[in-house]
Amino acid sequence: MSDNKVASSHEAPTPQPTYAPAAMALGIMMLLWGVTTMWIMSAAGLGVMAWALWMWIGDIRLDWKKENCGE
Numbered sequence: 001m002s003d004n005k006v007a008s009s010h011e012a013p014t015p016q017p018t019y020a021p022a023a024m025a026l027g028i029m030m031l032l033w034g035v036t037t038m039w040i041m042s043a044a045g046l047g048v049m050a051w052a053l054w055m056w057i058g059d060i061r062l063d064w065k066k067e068n069c070g071e
Contacts, residue, residue: 016063020056027052 030045 016059018056018059020052020059023052024049024056 027045027047027049030048031042032045034040034042034045
């Protein structure tokens with residue numbers, strides 16, 4: 001019985017849902033579409049990719065901070 005309590009207390013927390021992966025995919029598609037159509041679409045795609053990467057890394061950083069601080 002005590003083994004179950006110990007095992008459940010050390011389980012990895014589930015990450016919060018985020019739109020960053022979908023935004024990253026959108027940015028990649030805009031970048032590639034812009035290569036074949038207009039350079040401004042590629043620039044917008046690069047901007048969306050940078051924003052999505054920034055948000056995604058920020059979410060991961062906050063999750064790690066919560067995990068290490070014990071919150």
